Amino acid sequence: MRTADIRSRFLDYFAARGHTMVPSAPLPTPDPTLLFVNAGMVPFKPYLTGEQEAPWPRATSVQKCVRTLDIEEVGKTTRHGSFFQMNGNFSLGDYFKHEAIAYAWDLSTTAQADGGYGLDPDRIWVTVHHSDDESRSIWREVADLPDERIVARGDEDNFWSMGVPGPCGPCSELYYDRGPALGREGGPAVDEDRYMEFWNLVFMQYERGEGPGKSGYPILGELPRRNIDTGMGLERMATLLQGVDNLYEIDETRPILDRAADLAAVRYGADPQADVRLRVVADHVRTALMLLADGTSPGNEGRGYVLRRILRRAVRSMRQLGHQEPVLGELLAVARDCMAPSYPEVADAYARIADQAQGEEDAFRATLKQGTTVLDTAVTQAKQEGGRTLPGAQAFLLHDTYGFPIDLTLEMAAEQGIEVDRDGFTALMNDQRERARADARARKSGGTTDTTALRALLDAHGPTDWQAWTALTTESSVLGILGTAGPVPVAREGEIVTIVLDRSPFYAESGGQDSDAGRLSTANAEAEVLDVQRPLPGLIAHQVRVTAGELSPDDRVIAAVDPEWRLGARQAHSGTHVLHAALRETLGPTALQSGSYNRPGHLRLDFPWRGALSPTVRSEIEEAANRALRKDLPVGVRWMTLPEAKEIGALALFDETYGEKVRVVEIGGAWSRELCGGTHVEHASQIGTVALTGESSVGAGMRRLEAAVGIEGFNYLARERDLVTALAAQVGAPRAELPEKIAALLDRLKTTDRENARLKAQATTARARELTGTATDVNGVQVVTTTVEGDAEEARALATAVRDLLPAAAPGTVAVATAKGIAVVALNQAARERGLDASALIKALLDGRGGGSAELAQGGGLPADRVTGTLASLPRLITTGH
Template identity: 80%
Template sequence: MRTAEIRRRYLDFFAERGHTVVPSAPLPTPDPTLLFVNAGMVPFKPYLTGEAQAPWARATSVQKCVRTLDIEEVGRTTRHGSFFQMNGNFSFGDYFKQEAIAFAWELSTTPVAEGGYGLDPDRIWVTVHYTDDESRALWRRIAGLPDDRIVARGDEDNFWSMGVPGPCGPCSELYYDRGPAFGPEGGPAVDEDRYTEFWNLVFMQYERGEGTGKSGYPVLGELPRRNIDTGMGLERMATLLQGVDNLYETDETRPILDRAAQLAQVTYGAEATADVRLRVVADHVRTGLMLLADGTTPGNEGRGYVLRRILRRAVRAMRQLGCAEPVLVDLLAAARDCMAPSYPEVAETYERIADQAAGEEEAFRATLHQGTAVLDTAVAKTRAAGGRLPGAQAFLLHDTYGFPIDLTLEMAAEQGVEVDRDGFTALMREQRERARADARARKSGGTTDTTALRAVLDQHGLTDWRAWDTLTTDSRVLALLGPSGPVPVAREGEIVSVVLDRTPFYAESGGQAADAGLLSGTSVEAEVLDVQWPLPGLVVHKVRVTAGDLTAGDAVHAAVDPEWRLGARQAHSGTHVLHAALRQVLGPTALQSGSYNRPGHLRLDFPWRGALSSATRGEIEEAANQALRRDLPVDVRWMTLPEAKELGALALFDETYGDKVRVVEIGGEWSRELCGGTHVQHASQIGVLALTSESSVGSGMRRLEGAVGLEGVGYLARERDLAARVAEQLQAPRAELPDRVAGLLDRLKAADRENQRLRQQATIAQAAALAARAEDTGTALVVSTTAADGPEGARALAGAIRDALPSDRPGVVAVGAESGDKALVVTAVNKAARAAGHDAAVLVRRLLNGKGGGSPELAQGGGLPAEELPQTLNSVRPIIMLGQ
């Protein structure tokens, strides 16, 4: 049974039993504690924890997931994969253990011809928590399982919690016996390769308190509403139903592996090391495809770095297999054909995916060249000094050059050098924690006490949010929160987070900046600095009290700055217009992957290889302003997500959508996007859209920035005035400015070339004179001097002197140069000196107490106090006389 069919049967089974089919959320998640969805329940987390009311009593989904914590194990074992799919059915206070157990048993054992999976009931084992007698009894009654196939296990295996205070409960897991060829008898407690877990039923019935580990916390009591969260591993079930050994041999992975083997001209199963690399390629290419399809783009931090690392590991594994040619586009095409039956969007957007992947692979090839040179230098210094390559150096290679740590480890090991892996890991952890802390603080409106936020939500319910309808509301202050939690009062000058019962303020989301405005009461006034959604349904305002005292319970008038909102509406609608114009000019692959807009200004990121020409930028700008001139209507409609997709509405990749979605149209199908932002009513209200810049923001990713409304007019006016001043200075009509400027540049380049020629002649003449006065130590001719024109002049002069010395005599040169209060030294030796055992790199380190490096023929070092330069140069001759 193909994986797509397993998926379809699962959703159909639960839909027929009253479950709402919820589409998979995108892999990027708005949860600041996660980069990607890593479990099937993540999109349902607010409903399971009680942070928000679920829109359905029952739901089912097949959720895409990515986990990379154990990425080093991918390929080394056949049980680890970075991308996987989790089939789930969920109950939010509706059914509980009896129905969940009955559903799992029925679907697993119903014959294939009748719509089930047809697993042999006599080969299914289950585990239960050792205290869960209720589940044990249900398995006996519903499934007829004997006691010896119902295994009791402890907290480590069969009790679930999220690791923080909140819901928890026992689990019951289903295992399938694959037979004696896969391991010994005795059930899952003996061998989990033979007895493969394929379904986990979580019974959320208790509330846990503070504590650590799997059992180091108190269970406080029963939940008021019990929930069901189940997960059936789609790849696990495909392995069982397709009769293959592991997930790499299923229909969604094996074709990628086979294509990699074909390109590398190796045979899978013939050699263990090659097999590991082929599995790495198969897994990472599939993961990369799904991340790219969901809008993640390669980068140096966060989600982008995870994707970059995955793609580069795949490329490197292919290079290790002997395939040095570009391979990603070819391999991704194989992955596309595997995944398109379940996810048609990977085929629909493949042109964009392939283009981004090709750009990343091309960049990595350059990275290998640059990073290898940096690593080789660092390794050479480490070998000379002894010890391990510092973790900071490995982190630099990762952070600056995109060098994966495993590549650094392997290449260093090949040269006999260990790497301080712990130091690298610590720096990586610090970077991640800083990023997550910033994200959490930003999202929570300035307070770090999420428990306090949840308490406000539990006590008062959802915020009455009216940003789409009005600019003012009469509101009541429900809570004041400082960085560490609730505060009783906020006095003049203090900054606090405020929760209101209702608000007209737009909270930052969908790329639109938060509103600005005021809260005012009978004796208090506060400036609204920021507005966020820290929890679903809860709006938090970051305010500065400008007069009086603000206290919980105060009645206030909340008013959005109307000029700010007008500018924000112009910018957000302008972003939609620019996106549509971009796709009109460049084609459908130029799909927005990120945006930000605030009053008067916008930016839009999109995948594209290479800079846009000025003519193309002009064409995009003209298409956008034509839409404004036609005064296209702006309409907002609500519909279901399937209806929106059928209509062709574009969705942002990092948003999670509910039962109904908001579709914003500008000119009907010309621009149709899912959006929760504020907009103008007609395109002409945007005023003008002026592109101000176009730049690169990473491999295969471009950024357009623009100004709209009065800011757009101001930008064009400044450009006009600048052109007028240049025309006046050059005494030329504006139409002739490009030719006049080009002529000036040509003359400047010619003058630079002439100056360079004269400097070279002067350097050669100076070098000849210095070479003629070289000191003869008996073993070598030595020249030490200073250069007047800085570091560049020192390098040029050292090389010129070396070339001017007699080629049949060993020649050693040292040239110093000052740069501020520091100095550097450049050393050079000729071929005869190298043959006599002299080394420029060794010499510069002798002169600078171990600092500096380079090649045996030319080296340099810096950091020397300027006043010590003469003494350092005077020491060259004694060093050479003593044999260096």
Template identity: 80%
Template sequence: MRTTEIRARFLDFFAARGHRVVPGAPLPTPDPTLLFVNAGMVPFKPYLAGERPAPWPRAASVQKCVRTLDIEEVGRTTRHGSFFQMCGNFSFGDYFKEEAIAFAWELSTAPRSQGGYGLDPERIWVTVHHSDAAARSIWREVAGLPEQQIVSRGDEDNFWSMGVPGPCGPCSELFYDRGPGVGTEGGPAVDEDLYLEFWNLVFMQYERGEGHGKSGYPILGELPGRNIDTGMGLERMATILQGKENLYEIDEARPVLERAAELAAVRYGTDARADVRLRVVADHVRTALMLLADGVVPGNEGRGYVLRRILRRAVRSLRQLGYEDPALPELLAVARDCMAPGSPEVAEGFTRIADRARGEEEAFRATLRQGTTVLDAAVTKVRQEGGRSLPGAQAFLLHDTYGFPIDLTLEMAAERGVEVDREGFTALMEAQRERARADARTRRSGGTADTSALRAVLDEHGPTDWCAWEGLTSDSRVLSVLAATGPVPAAHQGEIVTVVLDRSPFYAESGGQESDAGRLRGASVEAEVLDVQRPLPGLVVHQVRVTAGELAVDDAVHAAVDPEWRLGARQAHSGTHVLHAALREVLGPAALQSGSYNRPGYLRLDFPWRGGLSAAVRSDVEEVANRALRRDLPVAVRWMTRPEAERLGALALFDETYGEQVRVVEIGGAWSRELCGGTHVERAAQIGTVALTAEGSVGAGMRRLEAAVGIEGFTYLARERDLVSRIAEQLGAPRAELPDRIAGLLDRLKAADRENTRLRERATADRARDLAAGAEDLGVARLAVATSDGGTDEARALATAVSSRLPATQPGAVAVSTPAGALVVALNSAAQDSGLSASTLVKHLLPGRGGGSAALAQGGGLSPEKLSAALAELPRLIRGG
């Protein structure tokens, strides 16, 4: 059963049982505690946690997820993947354990002809929490499972919480016995490779308190409404139903693995180390495809760094297989064809995806060249000084500055006969991680990860008198100063802390609008405001850096928002409303904003739409928006009840939380009328301009518009104008003729590329004929040896061409090397019939560095001197058979 059918059966099953089918969310999540959606329940957290009422009593979804905590295990086990899809059914105060268990059992075991998966009931095992007698009893009644196939486990395995105070509860997991020969019998507690977990049912029925770990917290009592959260691993179910050994071999991953094996001239299933690397490539290419499709860009921090690391691990794994040429765009295309049936956004945005990957791969290849030079110099220095160990600081430099993973440094150092101070490297890495963790804690909570201290401030002093809508300044008193360790009496110059004021004019980040910047000034202190958040309802907290003096509790300070920052933020937020209204005017009411972000000079807006917007549509949207600015539409703010706002037609966005009284922002009256808590301009003309800068896909059926506004919008347009002027000047053509001129140039370039390809092929054929004619007669076979000035692809083409021209009646071998240290060996049919194998020859010449088939094999990674020495052994190996 193909993965797309498994997905469809899941959604159809639960739709028929009253569940609302909810589209999966994009991988990047607005949750400040996460980089990516890492579980199917993440988009439903506000409903499960009781923060807002659920729009439906029961729902079902298939959610894309990324987890990288176990990235080192990818390829080594049968069940770890950095990207996976979680099928989930959810109940928000509706049904509970009995129905959840019955649904899972019915779908898992019902015959395929009846819409089920047809799993053998006798091979299903389940686990329950040791305290959950009700779940055990239901499993016996619903499924008729024998006692020995219902396994009791503890908190570590079968009790769930979000890791913070809130809902929690026991869970029940379903496992499938994959049959003899896979592992050790005895149930899931003995071997989770033989017994593969495929579904987890979470019964949210309790509220937990503060604490750490999976069991170090008190249970405060029953939840007022009990919920169900389940997750069935789509890839794991595909592994079972397709009869595969691991999730890398299912229909959505195996084609990538096979193409990588073809490129590297190796055969999957013949070498354990090569198999791990091929599985890493298959997993990471698929993960990168999905992240790129959802708008993530490779970078040096946050989400971008995760993507960059995944792409580089894929490139490095190919390199370890002996393949050094660019490969990501080609492999991503294979992954696209696999994933597009369930995730059409990967096809819609593939040109952008391939371009991003190509640039990242080229950059990493350059990084490898630079890093190798640095590593060689460091190894030379170690040897000159009589040492045998590369200092940890040097390994950390390679990692931190040149992007060298430590395992790559270890491998390359070992090739040069040098060890690496792994402990020193690990200590430096841990110090860096701790700095990053501290920074993350600071950013999330304004300097403290302990919300209990903030609760104490709120309980003692009440809500913050928040006056961001009224003005830019206030005279305030410092109620509390909190460092990472908790409350402190004062903070000194250079320290970053959380400050709670009795009154604040600073806008706290919410509704897509970034928080204000500004300063606090007192009699003996000055501090810079870095971030403003609302960690608890009613409480505004400020992350500040003390730039002079000492900031102490009870200090009187003058709080002042940076007026230029606020002006830019107002322009961007009002610009978002204008762009949203323009989008709906052009595309219709279905183009409803589903997410936004704005900061001074920049905005982005996400909305559901199938297919990209044409240049004409983008132009229409931009024109409608700027016409609204030219008409200088008035901006009005009104407070009213939620029903009154609904009767007026005000838009209430899905990801916002509203009380009984709502704030309605109007631009041009009914033209743009939305519920919003942000700061805005007084009239539309104050926005300046709205200049669209990008449009693309960020998920299945989800598009993103980006725009520059205000002075940044004018600057963007000026740069575009200058760029067009320079191109027109270089081409000596009027601007109106540029599209035709550029199209003509591209046509000529393509024609030149085709001619160059034809000439290269002719040159290869001519050279192959000469090499075949001049092949050395070794008695048992003829041998041709050559060097290719190009990459591995050209070497492989030359070797294949020469072997096809050697006499068919006599064994013949060809060896072609490259300046980069790669080697390709090809044999004709007569040589293979005589017992020779290209793969065996390469493995003898380059131990652990290559392989392939009997007809064609390749490897690499040797210095020119070592490669020459290895080639000198080739005649002896051929004569010796």
């Protein structure tokens, strides 16, 4: 049974039993604690925890997931994959253990002809929590399982929680015995390769308290509403039903593996080490395809770095297999054909996906060349200094600056007999990650680090009455005030705190739009709103600076958005939509927005594209945007289901999670139609103008457009006009003739520069001829020394000119020139044949400072009062070598 059929059979089974089919959420997640969705329950978390009311009592989904904690294990085991799909059925206060167990058993064991998976019931084992006698009894009743195939396990294996106070409960897992060829008898407690877990049933029935790890925390009592969360690994079920040994050999990955083997001219199954690399390629190429399809772009941090690492590991694995040519385009096309039956969007977006991947591969090939040179230099230096270890800081530099993976540094250093200070590298990586996490946590929580207090406010008062779409001012109550470490009883003048209100008109930063600015005021106090965030679903947090008086919990305040700020924000956000539509109109549908940021007066928009845009293309994009403004296209908002939005062609932001109903913003109807939660103008003409101010690269295969809008757009154009007027006056030409006039001036300047260079070279040659007459013989080598008044470049030119003039008359030549603390040594081939080395000489002259090639070397740090003595030591160094 094909994986796509296993997927659809699961959804159909539960839909027929009253479950609402919920589409997979995009892989990027807005949860600040996660980069990607890593479990099937993640999109349902607000409903399972009670933060939001569930829109349906029963749901089913097949959720795309990416998990990279075990990335080093990919390819080495049968169970680890960086991308996987989790089939799930969810009960949100509806059915509980008996129905969940019965559904799992029925779907697993019912014959395939009757809509099930047809697993042999005599080969299924289950595990239950040692305290869960109820589940054991249900398994006996529903499946007639003998006690020896119902295995009791502890908290580590069969009790679920999110690691923080909240819902928890026992689990029951289903395993399939794949036969004695794959391991020992005795059930999953003995061997989890032979007995493969394929379904986990979580019974959310308790509330846990504070405590570490997976056990040792108190159980506070029963939940008021019990939930079911199950996860059936789609790849694992495919492994069982397709009769293969591991998830790399199912129909969605094996074709990629086989194509990689063909390209590398190796045979899968012939060499264990090569097999691991082939499995890495198959897994990583599929993962990259799905991440790119969901809008993630390669980058240097966060999600982009994860994708970059995965792509580069795939490329490097192919190089280790002996394939040195570009490979991603070939393999991604195979992955597309494997995944399109379940996810048609990968085929629709393939041109963009392939272009981004190719750009990243080209960049990595250049990185390998540059990073290898840096690594070789560092290894050589470590050896010269008598060490056998590459410092952690050097390994971190390779990783952070050159994009060199640490495992590649380890491998290449080992080939040269050098170890790497892995602990030092890890410490630097952890420091960097912690800084990034701290910044993200502080940003997402509105400045406070106490998310427990924020959750308590949400639980006590419910979601914020958010009115940013309809109001600029509200009368509100202060529900809580938090400092950086937690709740505070009062906020005094000059203090910066986080305030939670019962009602707010402030837009919280999201969807690329910056947060609103404004004020909170009472009769006796004023506070400036600095930032607005949504740290928890439904909760708005305001970071404010108290500018007068004091604020306390329960105070009644007037919350007022700065109207000029909001107008500018609306212009910028609508301008972003307009620019995006103009971009796609000009370049085609593959120029899909992959990131944006807008604030009053300014916007930026990132999109996949290889190569800079020409001035003509930039003008066409700008003109298309401003045509929409001139036509005064209407701006409308509609609410609909996500399938309905997709049906009419609405574009979705990949890092947003959508509920049952989505908000579609249209500008000119189908011309611009996007899912968006931002604030917008009512008509396109209210944007004022869109003036492109920049176009640049922000990574391999990724470009960025920047623009000024509204009054800032007019101001930008006015400054440009004034600049042109001033230049025209300075060069004495009409504005229309300015380009030709400047081009003529530049040509004259280049001609002058060339003439100056020619005269300078003549002077250098003449000076070099004079110096050849001052050469002294040192042990059969002609030596010339001189001091130059100019810079290091002039010293190099003179030293090499002297060297090149003497060879015809001397068997060996050494020329040394000094200039402003710099010394340059140049020698010819004859001197090299006598055992002399320019790099060694410069280091001997300058106490180890400097370096270069055997023919030409340079060093610095030579004090003016030591020039004469240093040059005087040259004959001794040439004669004795020290």
